[in-house]
Amino acid sequence: MSVPLARRQLLFRKGRALAGIAGIAAALLLVLALNAIFAGINDRLTAYIDRSGADVIVAQQGVDTMHMTQSALAEQTATAVAVIPGVAQARPILYVPAMIERGEKRGIVYLIGDDSGGAPLPIAAGRRPGLGEIMLERTLAERLAAPIGSRVRAFGQSFRVSGEVEGLASILNSVAFVRRQELERVLGSAGVVSYVLVRAQPTIHSPDLAARIEASVPGVTASTREVFARSERRVVGDMTTDIVRAMILVGFVIGVAVAGLVAYSATLSQLRDYAVLRALGLRARRALTLAVAQIGATVAAGFVLALVLVWTLAALLPRLSPTLVLAIRAGDVATALIVAGAVTLVAAALPVLRVARVDPASVFRR
Amino acid sequence: MTARRRVPIARRQLAAEPAKLVVTLVAVAAAVALVLLLSGLRRGMGEQVTLYLDHQSPVLVGQEGARNFLSQTSVLPEALADEIERVPGVAEATPIGQQYAMLRLHRRPVLALLIGYDPGKPGGPWRLASGRAPTGRGELVLDRVLASEHGLEVGSTLEYRGAQLRIVGLSRGTSGFMTPLAFAPRTTVNDLSRQPGTANFFLVRPEPGIGAETLAARIDRTLPGVTALTRDELAANDRRQFIDPFSAPLFAMVAIAFAVAILVIGLAVYSSTAERSREYATLKALGLRRIALFQLVGVQAAALALGGTAVGIVLAAAAARGVSSLAPKYLIAISVGSVVAIATSALAMALVASFVPARLLARLDPASAFRR
Numbered sequence: 152m153s154v155p156l157a158r159r160q161l162l163f164r165k166g167r168a169l170a171g172i173a174g175i176a177a178a179l180l181l182v183l184a185l186n187a188i189f190a191g192i193n194d195r196l197t198a199y200i201d202r203s204g205a206d207v208i209v210a211q212q213g214v215d216t217m218h219m220t221q222s223a224l225a226e227q228t229a230t231a232v233a234v235i236p237g238v239a240q241a242r243p244i245l246y247v248p249a250m251i252e253r254g255e256k257r258g259i260v261y262l263i264g265d266d267s268g269g270a271p272l273p274i275a276a277g278r279r280p281g282l283g284e285i286m287l288e289r290t291l292a293e294r295l296a297a298p299i300g301s302r303v304r305a306f307g308q309s310f311r312v313s314g315e316v317e318g319l320a321s322i323l324n325s326v327a328f329v330r331r332q333e334l335e336r337v338l339g340s341a342g343v344v345s346y347v348l349v350r351a352q353p354t355i356h357s358p359d360l361a362a363r364i365e366a367s368v369p370g371v372t373a374s375t376r377e378v379f380a381r382s383e384r385r386v387v388g389d390m391t392t393d394i395v396r397a398m399i400l401v402g403f404v405i406g407v408a409v410a411g412l413v414a415y416s417a418t419l420s421q422l423r424d425y426a427v428l429r430a431l432g433l434r435a436r437r438a439l440t441l442a443v444a445q446i447g448a449t450v451a452a453g454f455v456l457a458l459v460l461v462w463t464l465a466a467l468l469p470r471l472s473p474t475l476v477l478a479i480r481a482g483d484v485a486t487a488l489i490v491a492g493a494v495t496l497v498a499a500a501l502p503v504l505r506v507a508r509v510d511p512a513s514v515f516r517r
Numbered sequence: 518m519t520a521r522r523r524v525p526i527a528r529r530q531l532a533a534e535p536a537k538l539v540v541t542l543v544a545v546a547a548a549v550a551l552v553l554l555l556s557g558l559r560r561g562m563g564e565q566v567t568l569y570l571d572h573q574s575p576v577l578v579g580q581e582g583a584r585n586f587l588s589q590t591s592v593l594p595e596a597l598a599d600e601i602e603r604v605p606g607v608a609e610a611t612p613i614g615q616q617y618a619m620l621r622l623h624r625r626p627v628l629a630l631l632i633g634y635d636p637g638k639p640g641g642p643w644r645l646a647s648g649r650a651p652t653g654r655g656e657l658v659l660d661r662v663l664a665s666e667h668g669l670e671v672g673s674t675l676e677y678r679g680a681q682l683r684i685v686g687l688s689r690g691t692s693g694f695m696t697p698l699a700f701a702p703r704t705t706v707n708d709l710s711r712q713p714g715t716a717n718f719f720l721v722r723p724e725p726g727i728g729a730e731t732l733a734a735r736i737d738r739t740l741p742g743v744t745a746l747t748r749d750e751l752a753a754n755d756r757r758q759f760i761d762p763f764s765a766p767l768f769a770m771v772a773i774a775f776a777v778a779i780l781v782i783g784l785a786v787y788s789s790t791a792e793r794s795r796e797y798a799t800l801k802a803l804g805l806r807r808i809a810l811f812q813l814v815g816v817q818a819a820a821l822a823l824g825g826t827a828v829g830i831v832l833a834a835a836a837a838r839g840v841s842s843l844a845p846k847y848l849i850a851i852s853v854g855s856v857v858a859i860a861t862s863a864l865a866m867a868l869v870a871s872f873v874p875a876r877l878l879a880r881l882d883p884a885s886a887f888r889r
Contacts, residue, residue, distance in 0.1 A: 166787065166873065174544075174780040177773050181551075184769060212679030216626050219588075219617040221678070223711040247590040250582060259588050259758060306590075307581025307742065322762040324588075338592050343711045370679055386619070386626045401551045405777050408544030412537065412784055464769075475765055 168449065171413030175453025175494065176460060178406035179487050183461040186483035188322075191476035193387050195321030197380040199263075202319075204271040205348035206357040208379045209241075209364055215374045215382045217246060217261070218324075222345045224371065229347045231368050237355035238364075242267060243344035245334045251287070251327060252304045253295040260291060260327040262305065264334030269316060277314025280329055285310035289317045290473040291325040305329075306337040322474045349373075403490050410450055410498035425506050435507055442506045443499045450495045454488065526800075527816040530793065538821075541785040545825025545866075546832055548778035549859055552771050553833035556855050559760055559767055561848030565693035566759045567752040569630060572643050575729035575748050576721040578610070578736055583744045585758055586615065586718065586751045587630070587696070593743065595703075595716045604739050606727040612716030613640040614706035618699060620677055622667040629663060630696040633706025639720050642700050647671055648686030651702055657682040658700040662692040662845045678709050692846050695759070721745070775866065782821045783870035786814055790874035794881060801883040810878045814871045822867035826860055 196218055200208065208215075209232055211222040229243035245264035250257055263269065268279030269286055277299040280286045285303060287295075292315050295303060302309050310329065319326040335341055351360045357375040364373035374382070425438055465477035531538055570577075570586055578601055579591035593612075601610035614633025619626045634640035636652045646661040648671035659669060664687050669675065673684045682701065691698035707713050723732045729747040736745035790797070797810060837849040 170780055170784045170787070174777055174784065177777045177780065181770060181773050181777075184773070213621060213676055214619065214678055216619050219628055220619040221616045221710060223678075223709070225711070248588045250584050250589045252582065252584075257584060259585070262590075304582060307744075322765070338590065339594075339715070340592070340712060382626060386628065389625055389627070397554070401547055401554075404547045405544055405551070405774075408540050408547060409777070409781055409784070412540045412544060412781060468765075472765055474762075 168413075171409060171449045172452045172456055174409030174413070175406055175450055175491075176456035178402045178409060178494075179454055179457035179491055180460050181405070182402040182487045182490055183457055183479070183483060184464060184477065186486065187461060187465060187477035187479050188475070189387065190478035190480050190483065192321045192323060193384045194478050195319065195474075195476060196323075196387055197383045198319045198321075199261075199272075199326055200376060200380055200383065202272055203348055203376075204350060205242075205376055206351040207349040207361045207364060207373050207375055209347040209349060209368070209371050209373045210345075212370050212372050215372055215379055216386055217346070217379075218383055218386050219248075222246070223340075224344050224347065226342045226344050228368060228371060229344060232347050232349060232364055235360075235364055235367050237352050237360045238349055239352045240350040242348045242350075243331065244346050244348060245331050245338070245340070245343075246345035247334070247338065248324075249305050249327075251285075251291065251295065253297045253301070256295045258291045258294055258325055260288070260325045262334060263326065263328050264331035265328055266331050268330065269328035272316050272319075275315045275317040277312070280310075280313045282330055282333060283309075283311060284313035284329070286314045286316060286328040287312055288320045288325045288327065289315045290320045291327065293473075308337055320474045321476065322472075325474075403493060406450075406453075406490060406494040407497045410446055410453075410494050411500075413446075413449055413498075426510065426512075430512070438506050443495075446499045447495050450491050450498070454491045457487065458484065527813050527820065531817055531820060537785065541781055541821055542825045542828055544781040545778050545821060546828035548774040548781070549826045549829025549863070550833040550836065551774045552859055553830065553851050553855060554836060554849060555767055555770055555774075557833070557837060557849040557851040558847065559763055560852060560855075561850040562695065562763070563756040563760045564850055565848050566696060566755050568691065568693050568696070569632065569698055570748050570752045570755065573748060574609075574611075574639060574720040574722045576723060576733050576736070576745060577748060577751055578719040578721055578740075578743050578745045579717070581742050581744050583718075583746070584751075585754045587617075587755050588758055591717050592712065592715050593717070593719070595714055597716070597740075597743070598719060600740060601719055601721060601736060604732075604736050606724050606732045606735060607721055608724045609639075609722040611635065611638045611640055611720045611722075612703065613718055613720055614703045614710075614715075615717045616706065616710065617696075618677060620675065620699075622669075622675075627663070627667070628695060629660070629699045630693075631699045631701060631706060633701055633703035633717075635703050639722070642686070642688035642691060642698070644689045644691075646687045646689040648684070651685055651700060651705075654702060654705050654708070655680065655682055656685045656701065656705070658686040658688050659684050660691040660693075660697040660699065661687040661689050663697040663699075666846070680705075680709060693848075697846065775862065778822070778825070779866045779870050782818050782825070782866055783873055785821055786818045786871055787874045787877070790814060790877055794877070797878055798881050798883055801881060807879060810881075811871075811875050814874045814878060815867065818867040818871035818874075819864065822863040822870070823860070826863040830856055830859070 211224055214220060214222040229241045232238060233241035247262050249260055249262040251260050275289055297303050297312050299312050299314060301312050303312060351357055361373040361375050429438060461479060465479055468475045468477060566587060580593050583589060583591045595612045598610045598612050601607055616631050618629045618631035620629055641650055642658050651658055669684055671684055671687060675682045707715060733745040733747050833851060837851055840847050840849055
C-alpha cells in the first residue's frame with residue numbers, strides 16, 4: 152500500500168498550507184482581476200456599437216473608432232450612402248462628449264444625437280427622447296438621481312429625462328441620447344454629422360458593402376461593425392497593455408515569493424523526515440518529486456481559489472458599482488495559469504536543492 | 518536583566534535562515550512597491566492630464582455648462598474674443614481649439630490631445646526640442662516622445678481624418694500617458710472638424726492685480742452663454758474626471774497587496790515560531806514571561822514589515838526612475854504622503870501578522886520542553 156506522503160506532509164501544518172494557498176491566490180487574483188477589469192471596460196466600450204443595429208459604420212476618412220474620437224462628415228454623406236445598392240438604411244448621428252448636470256451632481260457622457268432616439272436599442276424604462284428631452288443610461292440616471300420626468304442640463308440647456316437604457320456605461324463613461332437636430336442646434340454645427348450607421352440588406356455581406364461605400368463616397372472610411380469594435384477595443388487595450396504586463400510581473404514576483412516561502416519553510420521543517428525516508432531507501436529523485444508535488448499542489452489550490460474569488464468579485468462588484476464590470480476571459484485565465492506554472496517551477500528551486508543535498512545519515516545524529 | 522535584553526533572540530532567529538528572510542522581505546517589498554507604484558501611477562495620471570492647462574492663462578472661458586477642459590464639448594464663435602476683451606480686467610482673450618485626436622500610427626489607434634492655436638499667440642507649445650512652431654495650414658508640432666515611439670521626425674507626414682499633416686517641430690515636456698500633446702494652427706483644426714469660425718475655449722489673461730477668481734466671476738456675470746472658470750478649477754475637475762474611475766479598482770488592488778503582505782509576514786513569523794516551539798517552551802520553563810514572548814514575535818513581525826517596506830520603497834523609487842527614462846509617457850509620481858502612509862501601515866501589517874503566532878505561544882505548555 153502506498154503512503155500519500157506529499158499530501159500528509161502538506162496537511163501536517165494546515166495553517167501554514169492554507170496561508171500559502173491564500174497568498175498564492177492573492178497574487179494570481181491580482182493578475183486575473185486586473186485583466187478582468189480592463190476586459191470589462193473593453194466590452195462596455197463597444198456596447199453601443201454592438202447593439203446599434205449597424206452593419207457598417209461610416210466615418211470621416213481615417214477614423215474607425217468612437218471613444219475619444221472626432222469625426223465630422225457633411226450631412227449629405229448620409230443621403231449619398233443611402234442610395235448605394237445594398238444599403239437598407241443609413242442613419243446619421245452626432246456624437247460628442249458632454250457633461251450632464253443635475254444640481255450639484257455631474258456625469259460625463261457620450262451624447263448621441265439620433266433622429267431615431269437611439270433605436271433599435273431596447274429601452275429599459277420610459278420612452279425615446281423627443282424635442283427637449285434626453286434618454287439616459289440607467290446607472291447615470293441613478294447617480295444623478297434623475298428619474299424619468301426630471302430635468303437635467305447639458306451645454307447650458309435644460310432637458311427632460313424621457314427614458315432609460317441599460318448596459319452601456321463603463322467606469323470610464325456613460326451614454327445619453329437626444330434628437331440630432333437638438334444637438335446640432337446647441338453645438339452650432341448645422342449640416343455636420345459624426346457618423347452614419349448603415350444597415351445592410353440581407354443579401355449583402357457587410358465587408359462588401361463597406362468596400363462599396365468607400366468606393367462610392369469620397370472622404371469617408373467605412374468599417375464593418377466587427378472591424379470597428381475591434382479597433383475600439385485596441386484603444387483601451389493599447390493604453391493599458393504596459394500596466395497589465397507590469398501587474399502580471401508583480402503578481403508573478405509575489406506568487407514566487409509566497410510559494411517559495413511556503414515550500415522552503417515546509418521543506419526545512421521536514422528535512423528530518425526526508426532524511427528518514429532517504430535512510431529507508433527513498434531515492435533522491437523520488438524525494439525531489441515529493442517536494443515539487445507539495446509546491447505544485449499549493450499553487451494549484453491557490454489558482455483554483457483565485458478563480459473562485461475573481462468569479463465572486465465579478466458577480467458582486469457590479470451590484471455595488473454597476474459600471475465596474477469584470478469580464479473573465481479564457482485567455483486571461485490561461486495567462487494566470489502560465490504565471491502559476493512559472494511560479495511553481497521557480498519556487499521549487501530552493502527546497503529542491505535542500506532535499507537533494509540531505510544526508511540520510513543525518514537522521515541518526517542528534 | 519531579562520533574557521530578551523541579553524540575547525538578541527528575535528534577530529538571531531530571523532538571521533538563522535537567510536534565504537527565508539530574503540524571500541519574505543522580497544514578498545513584502547513587492548507588495549509595498551505594487552501599492553506605491555499603483556498610487557503613484559494614479560497620481561501621475563492626474564498630473565499628466567492637466568499638463569496643457571498647467572502652462573496656460575489663469576482663466577478660461579468655454580460654452581455655458583463647461584466644467585472640464587477635457588472629455589467635454591465646448592463650441593463658441595471665435596468672434597467672442599472681442600467681447601471677452603471688453604470685460605474690465607481682461608488683458609487678452611485668445612481663442613484655442615482642442616480635441617482628442619485618435620491618430621493612426623503603425624496601423625494602431627494612438628490618442629493625442631490636438632491643440633489648435635493662432636500662431637504667434639498664447640496656447641502653443643511652450644518648449645520645442647527641434648524644428649519650429651507651426652505657421653501654415655497642415656503643419657503640426659508633435660510631442661517628442663510620441664514621435665520617437667513611432668519613428669516620426671521633423672519632415673515626416675502623418676495622416677489624420679483624411680488630411681496630410683506635416684511635422685515641422687517636436688515639443689518637449691508635452692508627453693502624457695493618455696494624452697500626449699500635438700499642436701496645429703487653429704484653422705487646420707477647425708477645417709478637420711468642419712467648424713470654421715469657432716473656438717473651443719478662450720485663454721484669458723487678466724490685467725495685473727486682477728485675481729483669477731474675481732475675473733472669472735465677472736466674465737460669467739457679464740457675458741451670456743459662456744462659463745468662465747479658473748485654470749485651477751478646470752484642472753481639478755479634469756483630474757477628478759480621469760482619476761475617480763480608477764479609484765475602485767485601485768483600492769481593490771491595494772487591498773489585495775496589503776493582504777498578501779500581511780499573509781507573508783504572518784507566514785514567515787508563524788512558521789519560525791511553530792518550528793521553534795520547543796525552544797520557546799524551554800524559555801517559558803526558564804521563567805520568560807508571556808509578554809516577553811509576545812514581544813519576541815512582535816519584534817520579528819515588525820522587523821520583517823519595516824524591512825520589507827523599506828526595500829519596497831527603494832524598489833518603487835528605482836522603478837519610477839527606470840520608467841521615466843525607459844517609457845517617459847508614464848509618470849509615476851510617488852508622494853511623500855503615500856510613503857508615510859505605507860510605512861505606518863507596515864506596523865499595522867506587523868500587528869495583524871503576529872496575531873496567530875502570538876496565540877500559538879500563549880497556548881504553549883512549558884512542560885512540553887521536557888517531553889520527547
